[in-house]
Amino acid sequence: MSTDDHESDTRRDADGTFGEYGGQYVPEALMPALQELEDAYERYVLDNEDGFMDEFRERMRDFGGRPTPLQRADRLSERYGREIYLKREDLLHGGAHKLNNALGQVLLAKYMGKERIIAETGAGQHGTATAMAAAHLEMPCEIYMGRTDINRQRPNVYRMRMNGAEVNPVTAGSGTLKEAINETMRDWATTVERTHYVIGSVVGPHPFPKLVREFQSVIGAEARKQVREQAGRLPDSVVACAGGGSNTMGSFHEFVPDESVALYAVEAGGSSLEIDTESGVAPNSATLSTGTDGVLHGAMTKLLQSREGQIVESHSVSAGLDYAGVGPELSHLVDTGRVTPANVDDDDALNGFHRLSELEGIIPALESSHALGYLEEYHDDLGDLVVVTVSGRGDKDLETVLEETEKRDLEAAPDVEVFDR
Amino acid sequence: MTPEPTAPAFDSDVEAAIRENHPALITYITAGDPSLEDTKAYVEALDRGGSDLIELGLPFSEPIAEGPTIQGAINRALEAGTTPAGFFDLIDDLETDAPLLVMTYYNMILQFGNSEAPCASNSNSEAPRASNSDAASLRNEPTVGPFVERAAEAGLSGIIVPDLPAEEADPLRTACDEHGIDLVFIVAPTTEGERLDRIMSQVSGFAYVQARLGTTGARANVSTATHESLSRLSDYDVPKAVGFGVSEGDHAAEIIEAGADGVIVGSALVDIIADHGAGGAPAADALESKVRELKRGAVRGGDATTDEEQPEPEHP
Numbered sequence: 179m180s181t182d183d184h185e186s187d188t189r190r191d192a193d194g195t196f197g198e199y200g201g202q203y204v205p206e207a208l209m210p211a212l213q214e215l216e217d218a219y220e221r222y223v224l225d226n227e228d229g230f231m232d233e234f235r236e237r238m239r240d241f242g243g244r245p246t247p248l249q250r251a252d253r254l255s256e257r258y259g260r261e262i263y264l265k266r267e268d269l270l271h272g273g274a275h276k277l278n279n280a281l282g283q284v285l286l287a288k289y290m291g292k293e294r295i296i297a298e299t300g301a302g303q304h305g306t307a308t309a310m311a312a313a314h315l316e317m318p319c320e321i322y323m324g325r326t327d328i329n330r331q332r333p334n335v336y337r338m339r340m341n342g343a344e345v346n347p348v349t350a351g352s353g354t355l356k357e358a359i360n361e362t363m364r365d366w367a368t369t370v371e372r373t374h375y376v377i378g379s380v381v382g383p384h385p386f387p388k389l390v391r392e393f394q395s396v397i398g399a400e401a402r403k404q405v406r407e408q409a410g411r412l413p414d415s416v417v418a419c420a421g422g423g424s425n426t427m428g429s430f431h432e433f434v435p436d437e438s439v440a441l442y443a444v445e446a447g448g449s450s451l452e453i454d455t456e457s458g459v460a461p462n463s464a465t466l467s468t469g470t471d472g473v474l475h476g477a478m479t480k481l482l483q484s485r486e487g488q489i490v491e492s493h494s495v496s497a498g499l500d501y502a503g504v505g506p507e508l509s510h511l512v513d514t515g516r517v518t519p520a521n522v523d524d525d526d527a528l529n530g531f532h533r534l535s536e537l538e539g540i541i542p543a544l545e546s547s548h549a550l551g552y553l554e555e556y557h558d559d560l561g562d563l564v565v566v567t568v569s570g571r572g573d574k575d576l577e578t579v580l581e582e583t584e585k586r587d588l589e590a591a592p593d594v595e596v597f598d599r
Numbered sequence: 600m601t602p603e604p605t606a607p608a609f610d611s612d613v614e615a616a617i618r619e620n621h622p623a624l625i626t627y628i629t630a631g632d633p634s635l636e637d638t639k640a641y642v643e644a645l646d647r648g649g650s651d652l653i654e655l656g657l658p659f660s661e662p663i664a665e666g667p668t669i670q671g672a673i674n675r676a677l678e679a680g681t682t683p684a685g686f687f688d689l690i691d692d693l694e695t696d697a698p699l700l701v702m703t704y705y706n707m708i709l710q711f712g713n714s715e716a717p718c719a720s721n722s723n724s725e726a727p728r729a730s731n732s733d734a735a736s737l738r739n740e741p742t743v744g745p746f747v748e749r750a751a752e753a754g755l756s757g758i759i760v761p762d763l764p765a766e767e768a769d770p771l772r773t774a775c776d777e778h779g780i781d782l783v784f785i786v787a788p789t790t791e792g793e794r795l796d797r798i799m800s801q802v803s804g805f806a807y808v809q810a811r812l813g814t815t816g817a818r819a820n821v822s823t824a825t826h827e828s829l830s831r832l833s834d835y836d837v838p839k840a841v842g843f844g845v846s847e848g849d850h851a852a853e854i855i856e857a858g859a860d861g862v863i864v865g866s867a868l869v870d871i872i873a874d875h876g877a878g879g880a881p882a883a884d885a886l887e888s889k890v891r892e893l894k895r896g897a898v899r900g901g902d903a904t905t906d907e908e909q910p911e912p913e914h915p
Contacts (some may be wrong), residue, residue: 183885203764203767205663205762207788209766209789209794210791238837350670364666364814367812368812368813368814370812371812471705471740471741472741473704473762475661486707486711489706
């Protein structure tokens with residue numbers, strides 16, 4: 179399959195589906211706004227009308243710090259007996275890949291003549307990226323965040339406030355990402371005429387999964403070019419963590435037509451893959467590995483749900499992976515066999531976190547640590563040349579990591595006590 | 600074909616209920632709030648008070664179209680353990696003059712009748728943590744047929760799905776036609792042009808005119824968007840009922856006077872249920888008298904219209 183064929187397949191098809199997944203399952207009031215967004219996506223993003231993409235790339239370079247490096251991880255390569263390269267999205271402004279999408283959408287909203295930005299956030303990474311982008315582009319910004327998440331991610335709440343965003347607590351349900359998305363959709367249904375909703379992942383109704391993937395695909399586009407320059411060939415596999423799936427699709431998209439490159443989407447296995455049917459809780463967010471088909475937040479996709487169709491609470495030590503749905507395109511790529519779903523539990527993710535910190539001097543986000551945990555366990559399956567996306571840096575996770583490490587006997591955990599010495 | 604003189608004027612119970620009781624009052628409460636037993640008593644009270652159609656909400660965990668009042672009702676219903684099976688048992692038991700409709704989200708319709716165990720129950724965490732065949736074997740096949748069939752069997756007359764726009768509605772429209780059930784679509788203040796035509800060609804029973812942008816919930820006044828929407832819809836020969844924010848008899852009067860065939864009231868009734876807490880006759884009595892007030896308001900608005908315009912009788 180040529181690259182051109184692939185693009186005409188997935189960038190422009192109008193019905194917004196990926197096989198049986200995707201679609202637009204939203205209240206009627208939002209449908210005209212989705213049509214308007216689809217039109218803007220085609221004009222500005224795909225056709226570079228008014229130089230939109232030129233301005234986006236320039237701002238991603240000067241404000242965002244793109245391109246990010248592809249770095250050979252010398253000690254991991256030695257440890258696993260193969261070439262390991264890290265795509266360093268942790269070095270992007272804000273400390274995670276989230277800015278690729280947030281800046282793209284806020285800029286698009288400006289081109290569309292919208293006057294206000296709203297967004298949901300779980301761990302706070304998308305919220306902080308959106309707040310930064312909105313400050314940079316002088317747009318008023320309100321972020322919806324679950325009460326529980328606000329309490330466990332205080333530094334990110336302050337970062338958003340510093341950048342001038344309002345943070346609206348959401349108290350419904352368990353007060354996490356799912357409820358924050360519900361509430362942002364309600365705001366949007368009320369204010370849709372002048373407000374743009376910057377959705378944070380490749381989820382939601384068409385055209386969001388395509389739009390977000392398009393902005394994030396710079397990760398894989400750069401990595402593909404860099405690995406050919408540095409290693410002289412395409413990798414045997416690309417490994418990325420998957421929650422909603424934005425860094426995953428961003429990393430994979432350019433490699434999808436390269437059939438020799440295996441793609442691994444590593445989800446949060448949490449503490450167990452079983453759903454507790456009594457409490458309606460899945461102590462994981464391994465949607466691609468264990469979910470069933472249904473409709474959530476505007477799209478048909480794989481979900482963690484009860485037999486009756488109620489969405490269950492997910493859980494992961496990594497707040498950024500903690501979501502009961504996943505992008506519809508990933509669901510499709512898993513069904514067609516192009517992407518291999520995998521999962522890593524909380525313990526192995528924490529080990530992955532400590533190992534990269536100690537061996538390479540890079541403190542990865544807990545989300546990214548799932549991809550690194552997979553590398554440790556299954557590197558023999560991944561070929562001689564492997565690209566792993568480090569989707570973000572782990573400074574935001576230090577408190578969680580210290581707390582969770584203390585509860586466990588982890589092989590890779592260092593002794594961090596200095597004050598008692 | 601010779602026309603049957605005794606044939607019903609409408610092939611839809613829902614349309615008939617609106618046309619024959621014009622101006623119509625449509626009431627909504629959430630099934631299972633605070634329990635299905637209470638819901639039975641409350642529906643009977645809505646019916647006694649003069650509701651011409653009754654919508655029952657089948658609770659879904661992610662009600663994105665609802666404001667705080669109905670979100671609260673849905674949470675209470677889910678906490679009380681309300682399931683689709685229990686909901687249909689309730690409908691089986693109910694005998695009302697007013698036809699009944701179900702209002703629920705699309706995933707609840709898709710998953711109904713799943714015989715498989717919940718996801719992940721047959722995955723083995725000891726197995727290698729990467730596999731394509733696992734994912735395939737776990738796929739359920741969500742489909743709308745079993746829900747619509749059970750709804751028809753229980754005697755429901757219509758379905759409203761707030762997260763299903765006309766673009767995605769073909770499978771449900773087909774199933775509803777097969778089982779003789781109406782599928783009501785919501786028309787928003789932002790719905791115009793070709794999309795409006797498309798919705799009006801797919802709708803049956805009545806068009807649910809959303810009075811204002813936003814979510815459900817009682818409001819203090821009738822929005823100008825209501826008047827604009829009704830005038831956009833005046834050329835379509837489908838009954839129009841206005842909901843989202845209607846809470847008082849005076850609202851009902853104003854909306855009917857503006858050209859609607861009916862008004863839909865939900866949050867104002869759910870508030871009554873919430874205020875009375877668990878169980879009992881006081882809530883049912885309060886619901887019944889609120890319904891009377893609303894119906895009187897609607898009729899008052901209808902009288903004003905008749906005085907001004909003296910329209911032709913709507914049907915023989």
